[in-house]
Amino acid sequence: xxxxxxLLENAVQEISQLPGIGKRTALRLALHxxxxxxxxxxxxxxxxxxLREGVVFCSKxxxxxxxxxxxxxxxxxxxxxxVCVVEDIRDVMAIxxxxxxNGVYHVLGGIIxxxxxxxxxxxxxxxxxxxxxxxxxSEIIFALSATMEADTTNFxxxxxxxxLGVQTSTxxxxxxxxxxxxxxxxxxxxxxxxxxxxxxSSISKS
Amino acid sequence: xxxxxxLLENAVQEISQLPGIGKRTALRLALHxxxxxxxxxxxxxxxxxxLREGVVFCSKxxxxxxxxxxxxxxxxxxxxxxVCVVEDIRDVMAIxxxxxxNGVYHVLGGIIxxxxxxxxxxxxxxxxxxxxxxxxxSEIIFALSATMEADTTNFxxxxxxxxLGVQTSTxxxxxxxxxxxxxxxxxxxxxxxxxxxxxxSSISKS
Numbered sequence: 457x458x459x460x461x462x463l464l465e466n467a468v469q470e471i472s473q474l475p476g477i478g479k480r481t482a483l484r485l486a487l488h489x490x491x492x493x494x495x496x497x498x499x500x501x502x503x504x505x506x507l508r509e510g511v512v513f514c515s516k517x518x519x520x521x522x523x524x525x526x527x528x529x530x531x532x533x534x535x536x537x538x539v540c541v542v543e544d545i546r547d548v549m550a551i552x553x554x555x556x557x558n559g560v561y562h563v564l565g566g567i568i569x570x571x572x573x574x575x576x577x578x579x580x581x582x583x584x585x586x587x588x589x590x591x592x593x594s595e596i597i598f599a600l601s602a603t604m605e606a607d608t609t610n611f612x613x614x615x616x617x618x619x620l621g622v623q624t625s626t627x628x629x630x631x632x633x634x635x636x637x638x639x640x641x642x643x644x645x646x647x648x649x650x651x652x653x654x655x656x657s658s659i660s661k662s
Numbered sequence: 663x664x665x666x667x668x669l670l671e672n673a674v675q676e677i678s679q680l681p682g683i684g685k686r687t688a689l690r691l692a693l694h695x696x697x698x699x700x701x702x703x704x705x706x707x708x709x710x711x712x713l714r715e716g717v718v719f720c721s722k723x724x725x726x727x728x729x730x731x732x733x734x735x736x737x738x739x740x741x742x743x744x745v746c747v748v749e750d751i752r753d754v755m756a757i758x759x760x761x762x763x764n765g766v767y768h769v770l771g772g773i774i775x776x777x778x779x780x781x782x783x784x785x786x787x788x789x790x791x792x793x794x795x796x797x798x799x800s801e802i803i804f805a806l807s808a809t810m811e812a813d814t815t816n817f818x819x820x821x822x823x824x825x826l827g828v829q830t831s832t833x834x835x836x837x838x839x840x841x842x843x844x845x846x847x848x849x850x851x852x853x854x855x856x857x858x859x860x861x862x863s864s865i866s867k868s
Contacts, residue, residue, distance in 0.1 A: 458758040460733060460751065461726045467713035470706040475694050481682070487751065488681050489714060490726070497714035500676040501707035507673035508695060508703035520667045520696070527666055545666065546689065552664040 516587075518563040518580045520545050528552075528560055535559045537594040541584065541613065543567055543601065551599060559597070562587065567600065567609040581613060588620050598626040722793075724769040724786045726751050734758075734766055741765045743800040747790065747819065749773050749807065757805060765803070768793065773806065773815040787819055794826050804832040 459465035464486060471482035489497045513519070514526035521527070528534060528548075538559025542548055548561050564579045587593065596617060600606035610626065617624055630648040631640050640648075665671035670692060677688035695703045719725070720732035727733070734740060734754075744765025748754055754767050770785045793799065802823060806812035816832065823830055836854040837846050846854075 458755055460720075460754065461717055461728050463709075463713045463716045463728055464726055467709040470709040473702065473706070474691050476687070476690075483752065484682075485680050486713060489710065490717060494714050496679065497710050500679070501710045503669075503673040503676040504695065504703050504707045507669045507692060508700050510669045511667055511696060514666075520670055522667050522669055545693065548666065549664055 517561045518565060518583065519548055519561055533558075537592055538597065539584075539587070539593055539595070540597045540599050542599050543606070547599060564609070567603075567605045568612060569605045576612060579609075581616065584613065585616060585620070588617060588622050593622055595623045595625060598624065600626075602629055723767045724771060724789065725754055725767055739764075743798055744803065745790075745793070745799055745801070746803045746805050748805050749812070753805060770806075770815070773809075773811045774818060775811045782818060785815075787822065790819065791822060791826070794823060794828050799828055801829045801831060804830065806832075808835055 459468070464483075467486045468479060468482040471477060471485055472479050474482075477485075489500075510522060511520050512522070512524065514521040514529055515524050516529040517526060519526045519528065523530070529536075535558050538557075539562050540551065540557060540559055541562045541564060542551070543564055543566060545563060548563060551557050551561075562580070562584050564581065564584075566574050566579055568574060568576055568579070584596075588596070598610050598613070600610050614624060628651075629644070630651065631637065631644065637645070665674070670689075673692045674685060674688040677683060677691055678685050680688075683691075695706075716728060717726050718728070718730065720727040720735055721730050722735040723732060725732045725734065729736070735742075741764050744763075745768050746757065746763060746765055747768045747770060748757070749770055749772060751769060754769060757763050757767075768786070768790050770787065770790075772780050772785055774780060774782055774785070790802075794802070804816050804819070806816050820830060834857075835850070836857065837843065837850065843851070
């Protein structure tokens with residue numbers, strides 16, 4: 457593209473570094489900002505700088521936080537003996553949105569994926585083991601995705617936790633609430649039959 | 663969404679103000695920036711601020727520019743008697759990329775669109791008329807889109823220019839080069855038959 461303005465060219469170049477944003481979209485965004493009041497661009501830039509320089513990882517659960525200990529880990533209302541292991545911060549947000557969990561989290565920061573060069577040492581697994589050894593934890597809940605990589609990660613951590621004698625569980629897999637049975641894939645449906653639960657407990661949980 | 667970090671929430675809020683970017687995409691972009699070196703976020707923010715504060719409109723053609731007079735208007739190699747009227751800066755870039763035009767531009771800044779509340783007074787039409795009156799201009803080329811609003815704008819400006827006795831033309835409408843005849847819509851095909859040109863001139867132009 458042939459820009460009439462070096463500043464515009466530079467801005468488009470920087471914006472198009474973001475994932476999923478090409479040169480054309482970047483140009484559209486830059487031209488949009490030019491049409492808006494200057495304040496919008498300033499507050500956007502300010503927010504990005506503050507985010508990058510201010511956000512830290514919670515020293516306990518490795519969740520993103522503004523303080524050394526995140527809100528959840530610092531809260532006395534939470535059950536600190538119940539630890540939910542998740543892949544990243546988005547999963548924390550998803551579970552928090554359900555309002556069904558009152559324990560604390562442990563953010564792995566990814567899953568074991570040799571294809572992407574991510575091994576166990578890149579995740580916060582050691583920190584989880586230390587936590588189990590040092591603190592009084594009643595249950596570790598695995599809340600990872602239902603993919604092969606996530607299952608591998610799950611199993612890897614489970615093997616390390618077994619000798620420590622802590623109770624582990626994994627979130628239920630099955631037919632999503634509201635889904636039509638005939639459109640459910642056969643693997644999920646087959647597993648849901650094998651992992652059937654007493655009817656009484658299914659009502660008490662809903 | 664329930665954010666563990668106010669800084670993250672603020673950044674997501676700001677990013678999602680951009681057109682076509684929702685909260686989820688904004689969160690993805692913010693988390694991406696957090697994984698990248700701090701420099702990337704700083705240079706992105708810097709580029710945005712510089713863009714918004716540094717870019718001006720060329721005093722002559724209303725194109726975006728870093729200087730009071732844009733590169734094209736300032737160039738002595740350009741034919742300043744040939745003025746191409748376009749809707750916005752993207753059209754300038756598109757025409758410049760063809761390498762087929764050696765005149766200068768006049769950026770309208772939009773097209774007349776009563777539905778969007780854009781009237782003739784919101785565009786740089788008066789500036790175009792002044793240019794035609796004050797400068798020696800041999801031809802005004804209309805290079806607007808082939809939509810109804812653009813045609814209206816075209817006609818509106820044409821009526822204002824007629825008494826001034828300047829030669830006007832519009833870019834050719836027809837079958838795009840490389841297109842299959844059977845897949846061309848009937849309006850374009852019908853017009854291209856009515857607006858047929860001598861075969862000799864079609865070869866000399868290619």
